[in-house]
Amino acid sequence: MIRRDSLYRRLLTWLLLPLLALGGLMVLQAWVEARRTADRAYDRLLEAATLAIAEQVQWQEQRLWLDLPPAALEMLATDAEERVFYALYDAQGDFVTGNAELPADPRQVGERGDTLLYRDIDWHGLAVRQGIRRARLEDWRQRERFEVRVAHTREGRERLAAELLRGNLAYILTMAALAVGILLLAIRAALAPLTRLRRAIRARDPRTLSPLELSLPRELAELRETLNDLLARMRRVRANQERFIGDASHQLRTPLAGLSARAELALRQDDPARWREALEAMHATSVRTSRLAIQLLSLTRLDNPEYRPELASLDLNALARQAVRTHWHACHRDGIDLGVETAPAPVRIRGLDWQLEEALGNLIDNARRYGARHVTVRTHASPPALEVEDDGPGISPGRRLLMLRPFHRGSEDSDGSGLGLAIVDGIARTHGARLTLEDASGGHGLRVVLRFPGDTP
Template identity: 80%
Template sequence: MITRNSLYRRLLTWLLLPMLALGGLMLFQAWIDARQTADRAFDRLLEAATLAIAEQVQWQDDRLWLDLPPAALEMLATDAEERVFYALYDNRGRFVTGNAELPGASDEAIAADGGLLYRDIQWRGMALREGIRRTRLEDWRQRERFDVRVAHTQEGRERLASQLLRGNLAYILGMALLAAATMVIAIRTALAPLTRLRRAIRARDPRTLAPLELPLPRELAELRETLNELLARMRRVRANQERFIGDASHQLRTPLAGLSARAELALRQDDPAQWRQALIAMQETSTRTSRLAMQLLSLTRLDNPEYRPQLAPVALDGIARQAVKQHWSACHRDGIDLGLETPQNTVEVQGLDWQLEEALGNLIDNARRYGAHRITVRVTEAPPMLEVEDDGPGIPEAKRLLMLRPFHRGSDDPDGSGLGLAIVDGIARTHGARLGLADGHDGQGLKVTLSFPGDPP
């Protein structure tokens, strides 16, 4: 079924329109050729008639005399029963004899055509084709100049032109039908690979993302490769989702089981103090579980190969102030000195404010959880850089790359998830920044830096 937006219909339309225009031009040219051919044929008869009449002109009794043979005019009489007129004029333009006083032409027009002139005229309400021959007597004693004028109506010409046109029209229509049939077959044949591609896509299992393997012409092969690239991206997205589901189920199974066990144990007790202890433990476990779930979601989004966020100018010093403000109470409660160092000028980079805030939050939280007593958040201007430095136990140089892997922890702290540095690494890659791990001041603790590329915007 051909719809309004059918490619087949559009191709057929755009190919038939030029063909129709060309056919119209061919018909117009055929009509002109038919007219010219009819004119040439009947002009030859006019020429023969004027010549036959001119040969019969003689000089008798000091005047021009004409004995007109019937064949001179019969040659112009066809089945169309045209009306034929003739006239003889002397060198002074005076009518000598004939069956009609036909109009003449100027000497210049006759001379320009070599003494024989053809023209279309309107005479007494009739459209005539006239031939004028200017010649002289062949007698050596008399070289009198005279004009022979012959004209006839154009029914025969028009009938001959119509016959020629009908013949050409039948040929043109036959060629047009053949060309149209050939065009339709060619378009269907050319679009057959597209139909095969559509059927192959429609017949596929919707759950499979395997690449299409279908021999196609070069133009459609590019479409097939584009579809295969889309399928490859979908495979990567699905693999990322499956990895998230596996990680989440593995990481959340333990705390959820712990919550269930704590609740079951508390229900077996009658002492309100034990209930309170169980509720405190359950609250801590739920907090860790919620934080773990949020980190898993962040890591999954950052690891998505199709995630291409639109970066915008952000102020690093403002992000650092916001991060310090959010974590101040938790650090103060744990007796940790949380400080901030920023330059006087605003430091801007291309980035996402919420991701950079999350990166700083993970670095501050890691330092707080792993024994730091002093944490410094630092912003530098040249080059633009974010730093979080602490005086905790630090990370040995040999293990720093391992710490960037998800779920790898440097200690047996049950509160840790091993996702903080992995998330920071993903955020750094999203911003095109370089993540660095180094020793802190005087070789103590850990200094994590995010170095952003280029100059400030």
């Protein structure tokens, strides 16, 4: 089973990932801030305890003496049941009294006033916070230096940090839930126009190619205009197809009806000569009908507005020689002199060989059908051009533009379909060439020239 991707799921994923990362950073910051706040609170108690102990230090019997009040340590004892340690050291670093020998702090301090240092240490397998107050006796007889070292375990700090973190987590989770809810609503609201566009397209009749009229945001309005442009191209294609169907039905109705009438008339005859006459007429009609059908298909393909062929490099000299070879037998059979005059060097353009061959074929066939006795195919190098000149009756200047219209005949000749020059004009437009109808060089006849934009290697 193929799992279809979802724009809603993709937007939700790409918006939730940064939100989750931000939430993780907020939780980490809340944890760091909770520990810092707990340390500040307990460090105040640690400072008060060292100060209370230092105030009780006296000089008696030529040595430091301490009468520790119970309140000095009770202020560090909480319901977390921390363990509290203290010690008094003289100026030489010798232990005087206390309930544990605590390590010294190697950091140096200033010479003026009391100084309190804090640090976290691992002491006898216990993680403790130690505070060291370096002070001196303020007696007029003695100014002995000493250190008060106090340490207590971190149970209370950890509990306070956890309580602070829980309070922050409740706030963070509430804000995260609110943000996710708003995000879901925002995504649905943002995708609502896309849903309306999908429903509008789904509700349309497949035969309807009219533009979409739907109010949409700018980004989706571009998509709507793209769809409308596609619908417009489809309308042009359908119009081209309908025109082809109408032209084909109109142009093929008469020869097909003639074939049917000839066949029916021949079936009523018993004379073989009449049968042969009918078969010859039917053969001529079928040839004309086949040629007409081929020309209709060519014209329809050329008139297709979505037809964008890929052009290739061609030599006009080679095309002209090939066209003469292809049509020489038909012209020779009708007593027509068909020749070719090419430029000295290859004439390169970008085009479609089969289309240009068809254009030359239509021009040669038109000249042959309308009374020409001499037909010449020429190429020119500057600018690149193809030319077909004949000595037939020609076309008056006032009717030359009309001859480029489909089904417009220059004479009452029933063999013609009026599509030859229209097809040549379509091929010229496909190649970006200019089609002109001119008088022949002798003043009698017609010269048709296709001038291409320029040299192309």
